[in-house]
Amino acid sequence: MAALVRFLTSSILSKIVMAATGLVLVLFLLGHMAGNLQMYLGQDAMNTYAETLQGLGGLLWVIRAALFIMLVLHVITSIKLKWENYNARPEQYAMRKYVRASLSSRTMIWTGIMIFLFVTYHLLHFTIHATNPAYGGLYDAMGRHDVYSMVVLGYSNVLISLVYIAAMILLAFHLFHAIESMFQTLGVNHEKYNPFIHGLSLTVASIIMVGFLSIPIGVLFGWIELPAGVIIL
């Protein structure tokens, strides 16, 4: 029991929370990205997929709640860690040089904050439609919510597309350090596997970035187009 209490208040537990919640969020990102890529299969495929997700009903809310908890834990723990780290060195160096620490590792809190702001905007934009209420009224020929057209319309706005593109680049930058770091925190560090883990970190971060980015870029370049008959309000 005492060991458990100690565990719950320890610095290493905070790190484990960061790693574990981060892992879930990365898996979610991969799933989300795979779903998005169905934009390339056309309106019907995309809207069928979206409807299937909506059809999960109660389960969808359980998944949403779980992801929300992961995100909140990730954010709160990072703030706690940052606060403690900030206090651990009250007097700064007059001269500072980094030998090894990567830029990605040193900017986690900033990329993190920007990603958090982006996620808030993204939910208001495409999920709640608060910024663009007209999205709620888009239906396809089969009477389903027309997610496909919503996305194309959304990204047709160059400014919005640029925000999404910038956010995905920041996300990849965050993930370069995050994925590799997760292994170390969970105790996986072995000469034999370290190059593989490093490669995996770069690869997964790049796949997520390119996968997500390709959609606003596809819309901007006209590779993904509005289906006939959608009236732009």
Next chain:
Amino acid sequence: MKLKLHIWRQKSTQDKGKMVTYEVDGIIEDMSFLEMLDVLNEKLILNEEEPVAFDHDCREGICGACSLTINGIPHGPEKETTICQLHMRHFKDGDEIYVEPFRARAFPVLRDLVTDRTAFDRIMQAGGFVSANTGGIPDANAIPISKKDADLAMDNAACIGCGACVAACKNASAMLFVSAKVAQYAYLPQGQTERKRRVLNMVAQMDREGFGNCTNYYECEAVCPKGISVASIALMNRDFLRASLSEEKALDR
């Protein structure tokens, strides 16, 4: 060789402290960095000024007393070299050099460049030992230990407790030091009995001392004069997790 030095001067822990610029001349490239500071101090004493206080003892890279941050890098620019073993040949005539203490809340400055690193001693007291009955010296090789494990234990035992890892870390985290001290026993059969209790108690003490948290920058590994690897931190994370989940009580002293 002539140098311009920007040195941190602070009268006491309470004092605010500031960077002060000095010029030294007549530095020979075979001098160590500390000998260069000796030259400066002699000049200051002759001028009836207060000499610069800095920690040092063995001056041969094995005691862990010397602790200077040179141009933003603890122990200076040479890899796996303590500042007492850094020679002036690595600098050029006319160089400007910033000399600062190892900065961390857990290492308060006592005076100028001297910091109080007893936080490390308290972490050692919390678990950095093996309990053994005294008696006759055991026979050599009576307990078989593989070459690989012996090497890994020795690599970690090479840590001299200087605190450069804390000084280099953006978060002033002590994970590299503590993990080296956990790992040096974890690889040996003698360390197994107290293995779980050791990691729990040492990490708890580390947290109490007010060090920051490791965010895997690996800056510690880059500056460590003994080349301690961050693989030891991963080992400590593993051991800590396992011990937390299986040890029913953590024994406090």
